[in-house]
Amino acid sequence: MTLDQHVVARGAVRLAAAILAAALALSPAALAQASDAKVLRVAFPVAETGFDPQAAGDAYSNYVNRVIFDTLYRYDYLERPYRIVPNTAAGMPEISADGKTWTIHLRKGIYFADDPVFKGKRRELVAADYVYGIKRILDPKMRSNSLQAVDGRFVGADALVAKAKETGSFDYDAPLEGLREIDRYTLQLKLVFADYELLSNLTTTSLSAVAREVVEAYRDDSGWVMANPVGTGPYRLKDWRRGQRIVLEANPGYRDERYPAPVDAADRKLAAGLAGRKLPLVRNVEISIIEEAQPRLLAFQQKQLDFVAVPTTLASKVLDGDNRLNPELAKDGVRLERSIQPAIAYMYFNMEDPVVGGYSLPRIALRRAIAMGYDNAEAIRVLLKGRAVPANGPIPPDIAGYDAALRTDAQIYDPALARALLDRFGYKDRDGDGYRETPDGKPLAIERWSTPNSASREGDELWKKNMDAIGLRLVVKKDRVPELRKMARQGKIPMRSDGWNADYPDAENFMQLLYGPSGPENNARFNLPEFNTLYERARTLPDSAERTRLFDRMTRLVIAYAPWRMTYHILEDSLRHPWIGAYVPHPIRSQVWMYVDVKRHA
Numbered sequence: 001m002t003l004d005q006h007v008v009a010r011g012a013v014r015l016a017a018a019i020l021a022a023a024l025a026l027s028p029a030a031l032a033q034a035s036d037a038k039v040l041r042v043a044f045p046v047a048e049t050g051f052d053p054q055a056a057g058d059a060y061s062n063y064v065n066r067v068i069f070d071t072l073y074r075y076d077y078l079e080r081p082y083r084i085v086p087n088t089a090a091g092m093p094e095i096s097a098d099g100k101t102w103t104i105h106l107r108k109g110i111y112f113a114d115d116p117v118f119k120g121k122r123r124e125l126v127a128a129d130y131v132y133g134i135k136r137i138l139d140p141k142m143r144s145n146s147l148q149a150v151d152g153r154f155v156g157a158d159a160l161v162a163k164a165k166e167t168g169s170f171d172y173d174a175p176l177e178g179l180r181e182i183d184r185y186t187l188q189l190k191l192v193f194a195d196y197e198l199l200s201n202l203t204t205t206s207l208s209a210v211a212r213e214v215v216e217a218y219r220d221d222s223g224w225v226m227a228n229p230v231g232t233g234p235y236r237l238k239d240w241r242r243g244q245r246i247v248l249e250a251n252p253g254y255r256d257e258r259y260p261a262p263v264d265a266a267d268r269k270l271a272a273g274l275a276g277r278k279l280p281l282v283r284n285v286e287i288s289i290i291e292e293a294q295p296r297l298l299a300f301q302q303k304q305l306d307f308v309a310v311p312t313t314l315a316s317k318v319l320d321g322d323n324r325l326n327p328e329l330a331k332d333g334v335r336l337e338r339s340i341q342p343a344i345a346y347m348y349f350n351m352e353d354p355v356v357g358g359y360s361l362p363r364i365a366l367r368r369a370i371a372m373g374y375d376n377a378e379a380i381r382v383l384l385k386g387r388a389v390p391a392n393g394p395i396p397p398d399i400a401g402y403d404a405a406l407r408t409d410a411q412i413y414d415p416a417l418a419r420a421l422l423d424r425f426g427y428k429d430r431d432g433d434g435y436r437e438t439p440d441g442k443p444l445a446i447e448r449w450s451t452p453n454s455a456s457r458e459g460d461e462l463w464k465k466n467m468d469a470i471g472l473r474l475v476v477k478k479d480r481v482p483e484l485r486k487m488a489r490q491g492k493i494p495m496r497s498d499g500w501n502a503d504y505p506d507a508e509n510f511m512q513l514l515y516g517p518s519g520p521e522n523n524a525r526f527n528l529p530e531f532n533t534l535y536e537r538a539r540t541l542p543d544s545a546e547r548t549r550l551f552d553r554m555t556r557l558v559i560a561y562a563p564w565r566m567t568y569h570i571l572e573d574s575l576r577h578p579w580i581g582a583y584v585p586h587p588i589r590s591q592v593w594m595y596v597d598v599k600r601h602a
Helices: 016-024 028-036 059-068 127-138 157-167 212-218 265-270 293-301 312-318 327-331 361-373 376-383 415-424 454-469 481-489 508-514 529-538 545-561
Strands: 039-044 073-075 084-086 101-105 179-183 186-190 235-241 245-250 284-289 307-309 335-340 343-349 388-390 446-450 474-478 495-501 564-576
Touching: 039 307, 059 235, 059 245, 127 157, 127 179, 127 186, 127 212, 293 307, 293 312, 293 454, 312 454, 312 564, 343 361, 361 415, 361 454, 361 545, 361 564, 376 388, 376 454, 376 564, 446 454, 454 474, 481 495, 495 508, 508 529, 508 545, 529 545
Parallel strands: 039 284, 446 474, 446 495
Antiparallel strands: 073 084, 101 186, 179 186, 235 245, 245 284, 307 564, 335 564, 343 495, 343 564, 388 564
16 A cells, blocks of 8 residues: 545634533433544545545555455454454465465355445345455456556466456456355455465455445446445445545444453553443544645644644654653643654656666666765755654565665765766766756756645755756656546656555565556556566565565665665654543554544543
């Protein structure tokens, strides 16, 4: 899933005395109803694209999808180190000795949320719903952002996909040996290779179950169902004003799931009184899209939001010189959480672009010069207020496959060397205007796309200053994130800053973004046979020294060919008000709304 970085004015006057008087007059039944009406208020810094688990490719849409739809497996909320446990599956998969045949049994009695398409009948979750969901990812017409999770893995799938490309129609009813329901509650997967990442992939939103009749009733021309999500999860969509506000309500038909018993002593104290309570704890989740950092922080300070990630550009407003919460917020009971995001931020180049793309030496030299001309340390110091650490490669720290001993220096800031490299390969200023031309003497302009907000404008200014210093003309163009993602999938963006947050804690989740056949999430359209071969070998191996060495070689190839300019891993500070109880952050599953309680009723 992606790392893009949402103001709703909620200007109702708080009539405290009237509310108190009304509360004192409530009957016990009314008090229970008020408790049920608890609301959790959060914000997104980027607009969502929609709520189809097989189609959505941005992090914020998938935060919502995760609580509407159900995966077979999930990460235990409280246990550390992270442990995968059954979700809708009845148990862990039964795996053959060669690792290529997986049999998964489903829990019975799980039902989809009510919807008119079911004609008043309860619709039970069955194995065919998972088969259908995965087939949707394989369907070429879907242009799924999650193709890399299933492509080339299931026996017989390649032939079915090839036929769909030939005929223009994917046959969902055609038998597929690698993906089938054995009976109503049993799913069998037959793999082309022993895929050690499959279990982790089965925790990701894109491999959620969907009801075929819902898709067929509401799909658009692409087969997407972005506005009518119907799942088996703890919440359902109540209201949606695109790019402004999303309201979720508890699914009244949600199965009997309970808050887990804490294992760690600190969690036992934090979650006292919650173990065994029915989930979700809060009836409604209200999500405001607040793209600018200042209004987002202001909404939190005015108690219109319960949670907020501290905008890096405004860290000095909430933290003191020692990175501690400032006294005013601390006095109000605000609590601070800090972590390194399991994520990578980077600038990607479209390898198919006629200006910055290609694998010839002059094009590689151009990208490497751009990378060396960018002052990443200044970006961290000035733009992010020091709230990040430099990236040493595509894989973040604390992720399986990360090599702390790997040293890379090809993307250091060295404008003199960048200028020399451009000179060496014929990118010279022939007309004396201060900007270089192409080796054949044609005008040269580097096109960068970004979003129309203040943080992006500051980033654009740094890029412009750095590129001017090495004699490259930078042209900045802008659009909102959903449009940029659409353009990126179509290969229309030459150069853009983006990022990726771990769907699961493994290096393969990041390296897949540069794997040639991986689909729309390979926005760089990097397709290097040597890299592809290493990736295909690594994904068949368990976490090991040999596998890490393969990832190291892949990292060096990324640096050598420069489809990315790696930048940083963000240090995330998040704030929450004191009425949010028993909050345990989970770096891999960052939105844990169903486990969060609101101690007061506003």
